[in-house]
Amino acid sequence: MTTFEREITEPVDLCLPDGTLNQAAVGWSRVPLHRANLRGWGRTKRWEYWCVTTPTHLVALTVSDLDFLALNTVYLLEYAPGGLELERTAIIPAGRGVHLPDTVAGAPGSPDVVTGPARPTGGKVRVEIRDEPGGTRLRARCLTQERLPLEVDLLVARPPGHESLSVVVPWDSRRFQYTSKQTALPASGRVRIGSEFLEFDGDDTWAVLDHGRGRWPRTVDWNWGAASGRTDGHTVGLQFGGRWTLGSGSTENGLCVDGRLSKIGEELAWRWSPADPLAPWTIRTPLTGQVDLTFTPFHNRRARTEAGLIANRTDQCFGHYDGRVRTDDGKEIAVDRLLGWAEDVHMRW
Template identity: 90%
Template sequence: MTTSEHEITEPVDLCLPDGSLNPAAVGWSRAPLHRANLRGWGRTKRWEYWCVTTPTHLVALTVSDLDFLALNTVYLLEYAPGGLELERTAIIPGGFGVELPDTVAGAPGSRDVVVGPERPSRGKVRVEIRDENAGTRLRARCLTPDRLPLEVDLLVARPPGHESLSVVVPWGERRFQYTSKHTALPASGRVRIGTEYLEFDGDDTWAVLDHGRGRWPRTVDWNWGAASGRTGGHTVGLQFGGRWTAGTGSTENGLCVDGRLTKIGEELDWQWSPADHLAPWTIRTPSSGQVDLTFTPFHNRSTRTETGLIDNRTDQCFGYYDGRVRTDDGSEITVERLLGWAEDVHMRW
């Protein structure tokens, strides 16, 4: 094993009855086992973020409840130079009508999530995350800035035995985060823009889930990187984090190779240029040499938000990972042009 962190193997409540962190919940698991029975208002944050990629396009759906407001977003990117980029975000003051379950939305045994009007107009957004026998159904509707209807209909498969990475990151008894990251999930479907269709199908369509539930400090900075695809003769999912976990005794770092998780307990060394996010990044394990990757971006989804309650600076770069990683059993995996992203975020919320 590459970590001394505690592995959780049985279902557990995230919180004690008074709303503080349950010490028994601190650790990591290969499947989502935590029930996020959060209590309190103002610092509680809940979200589901799905991103589905093909070799030419990606689409991302977000449903988030930040207590004092909710944000529901549809984002579409075409990679070609000068390609299509569309984003629609609906802001709901007070978060009215947005309720996220204690477990992964749309998973077996959990509650489906449906937000927004069935026929959204103007800046409104409809997002559905539903359980189906074959997997998780993702649907979304909105109008583009040119008032064309945009519709997303995707199915994310659940391969038997496919492992994910769930971690509790404890800043203290009253500030903590439960995150469940799922990579390299096969997906299929299509996106319609007006009368044109984008096919999200074939053996090279992959989904990533970022499921989050926690009680956050007012200000935080983080890195997050993920990628999915076939490389070196394997199906590989990369899941990396940085800065926000430092000093907590927990990391959100792991490799999913052919459906099997390798948990990495070492904090990663992230190197990038804040002045030029499109310059190459490096992500390495400084001691073990288990991760040695270069990330080369081709697009920066740069967001700046200042609303009084929220001060957000996000640079989410999409690109390719190259280098090598090593699994628990010592296998070296060559990583070549693995499609994914890496982000640099400052958040006051």
């Protein structure tokens, strides 16, 4: 299936005054231009998800407001066999104290996001997303299950002219999602666990943002894949989605090569084994051949939740992409062990 989406080049409100989708907002842009002026309660979902990777570690921060509750999470993974895997999630009834802006948190001109106590105890989590002259500052604190303090302090740079993929996915006038996916952003900093430090510095430290604002159906399934790094003499960011966009007329698929976005207006063919998520995946564009990749996982972040209004099944696999992609100007790029993830999610919320 090929889509015919228009490129948006001027700022636009996501919603009309009555809270329904503004049809003028439907399309995609190379920089975030939408203001998510959402109205209504119960089906509105807002989140900021950042993942910063190095060749040996990754750390992910989530701040989400699902109307009836908020989830703030810190996740750390060390890839080595027997390496660290730490996760702490704070569940906040009614989302009290979690306020996400209408625009990308931590971007110039957008309000800062600060949630959780300054000195969290028990299962509480502190997350800060702030704009700084050098980029977006990410900070987080929590106590691990072993009662060790975990602290994150990272700076994500904003290279001049760097393009990303922002797109509106419309199911109907009352159910729609605005997402801004930003890949291949240089990052630096460190993470402290107790008295030990993990360095997130060097040429192979990359950040990816998933910014989401929308009004969702009760049940949804999706695939999401992303990766960042250097390959074949280029800096490459991969951004792929699947299933949840089918029939909407929009896709969230794109390539960021040396800071320039190639929007892919085609639904991808995802092939993987739900029974064995650590088996290789394939992700291809069946019509144009613009994407032909194999993803080989080395770790599955598996989550299963049944908690009242929420039921979640997530297999988020981390691994490497290999194969080839083609930019919209026809340049073929060999992808060799590009670090990233691919996930299979079922959500009832």
